[in-house]
Amino acid sequence: MPVNILFSARPALWPVYEPLLTKYLTEAGLDFRLSTELEPDQVDYVVYAPNGGLLDFTPYTRLRAVLSLWAGVEKIADNDTLTVPLARMVDHGLTQGMTEWVVGHVLRYHLGMDQHITVQDGVWTPDAPPLATERRVCILGLGALGEAAARALAALNFDVTGWSRSAKDIPGVTCLHGEDGLRTALSQAEIVVLLLPDTPATTNTLNAETLALLPKGAHIINPGRGPLIDDDALLEALNSGRVGHATLDVFRVEPLPEDHPYWAHPNVTVTPHIASETRPVTAAQVICENIRRGEEGEPFLHLVDRDLGY
Numbered sequence: 001m002p003v004n005i006l007f008s009a010r011p012a013l014w015p016v017y018e019p020l021l022t023k024y025l026t027e028a029g030l031d032f033r034l035s036t037e038l039e040p041d042q043v044d045y046v047v048y049a050p051n052g053g054l055l056d057f058t059p060y061t062r063l064r065a066v067l068s069l070w071a072g073v074e075k076i077a078d079n080d081t082l083t084v085p086l087a088r089m090v091d092h093g094l095t096q097g098m099t100e101w102v103v104g105h106v107l108r109y110h111l112g113m114d115q116h117i118t119v120q121d122g123v124w125t126p127d128a129p130p131l132a133t134e135r136r137v138c139i140l141g142l143g144a145l146g147e148a149a150a151r152a153l154a155a156l157n158f159d160v161t162g163w164s165r166s167a168k169d170i171p172g173v174t175c176l177h178g179e180d181g182l183r184t185a186l187s188q189a190e191i192v193v194l195l196l197p198d199t200p201a202t203t204n205t206l207n208a209e210t211l212a213l214l215p216k217g218a219h220i221i222n223p224g225r226g227p228l229i230d231d232d233a234l235l236e237a238l239n240s241g242r243v244g245h246a247t248l249d250v251f252r253v254e255p256l257p258e259d260h261p262y263w264a265h266p267n268v269t270v271t272p273h274i275a276s277e278t279r280p281v282t283a284a285q286v287i288c289e290n291i292r293r294g295e296e297g298e299p300f301l302h303l304v305d306r307d308l309g310y
Contacts, residue, residue, distance in 0.1 A: 003032045003295060004062075006043045008052035009069055011036075013280075017069075020284035021047070028292045045291055050075040057081040064294050067287050068304075069278055071145070072225065074198040077309045088310070090144045090302045091286045093279030101223060101275040102149040102193055105247050106158070109191050109219045110135050114245075132157040138189035140182075140205060141196035141224060142168045142175065143310070145276075149193060161185050165201070165308075186213040191221065197310035198225035208233040217244035223275030226251040231262075238267050249275040 007014060007021070014036055025032050040059035048054065049069045057063065058081045065085045068076065073088045108114065111129050135158055139150045142164040154160045154172035161174040163185040168175045176185050182205075186192065192214070196202045206220070207230040220243055222229060231252070237243040247269040248262060254273055262268045290300050304310060 001031075003030055003044050003291065004038055004042050005032055005034045005045045005047060005291065006038045007034065007036050007047045008054040009047065009049035010051040013049070013069075016280050017047070017284060020280055021288060024284055024288035025291065028288055030288075030292065030295060032291075045294065047287055048076070055079070055081075057083070065290065065300060067290050069283060069287075071278070072198060073304050074225075074309060077304055077306055085300055086304045086306065087290055087300050087302045088304050089278055089283055089286060091279065091282040093282035094276050095144055095148045097276035097279070098145045098195075098223060099148045099152045101249075102195075102221065103152050103156070105221050106137055106153060106191055106193065108247075109221075109245070110158075133159060135159060135190055136161065136188050137191045137193065138163065138185045139173075139193045139195060140185070140228075141194065142170065143195065143197070146193075146195035149195060161189065182210070183213055186210055188215070189218060190215060191219045194220070194222040194224040194228045196224050196228055198227050199309035201309075203227045204230040204233075206230065206234065208236070211237040211242060214242060216242060218242070219244055220246040220248075222246070223249040226254070235261055235265070238265060243267070245269070247271065249273055 007017065018034065021034055041061050043060050044062060044064050046054065046063065046066045047069065048066050063084050065087060066082060068086065068088045071089045071094060073086060076082065076086065110132065137153055137158045137160050139146050139160065139162045142150065142162045146162065147170055150160050150162045150170055150173045161176060162168065162170060163176045163182050165177060167177045196205060205228045211233055234243065234246060238246060245267045249271045250273055256262060256270060262270050293300055
């Protein structure tokens with residue numbers, strides 16, 4: 001009997017993923033039926049994105065797992081009709097893309113590139129930046145993306161501190177956790193990178209109180225989730241000079257409205273949610289490996305803790 005796999009995502013993705021999933025499922029030796037239209041009570045696995053329109057999993061009585069194409073699962077993690085395992089997307093293409101983006105913007109701040117790119121006033125000011133060993137970078141969130149970014153920055157000899165909800169151990173990185181750990185991490189951070197998941201516990205992680213902990217003139221980079229930052233508090237911190245500059249890739253409302261203060265603020269760089277995205281080739285491999293594991297009775301990769309939301 002074939003394994004029935006429902007593809008539920010934005011229609012434009014079907015012609016991209018269908019040949020890739022077919023290729024890797026075939027290479028795995030699976031007998032399968034892959035479609036965008038299957039009777040709910042016949043579906044074994046759902047390849048899922050929130051923009052596919054599937055909200056009620058109750059009719060899917062044979063369902064074994066939902067395999068997300070997105071790294072963020074906040075739009076499905078609290079769905080009460082979903083009672084089977086949920087796996088989020090962790091693939092090396094997405095991780096590499098995020099690492100490259102984070103390292104690039106950290107280096108931009110560390111080297112003071114903006115001054116030389118945007119200010120060509122004929123004034124010769126030979127102020128060399130410090131070495132990376134003298135620059136303190138804090139990564140908030142040490143999941144797959146945060147750990148990869150922390151390791152890459154540590155490999156460049158930055159003084160890297162990582163913070164997470166629970167204790168972690170990463171060579172070359174000072175790992176802190178818990179409320180006291182967050183305060184310590186922020187109080188010494190010249191550059192802060194946010195790579196936390198979007199959960200009720202992480203909403204407004206950077207707020208008026210926590211922003212006040214930063215050294216004056218600190219820089220903020222947010223490629224994680226928009227709700228991690230209290231926007232009003234950040235604007236106030238930018239206006240006061242507590243925060244020197246912020247590079248923001250994600251927002252509560254996307255696209256960012258044209259009249260949002262971030263667009264016009266001289267100390268904000270807005271990028272249009274481009275830090276990283278799922279690469280179909282590598283994502284399809286992850287999806288197919290999880291289906292193979294399900295059929296072989298092996299543990300699924302990248303399972304979501306529904307209580308934590310990630």
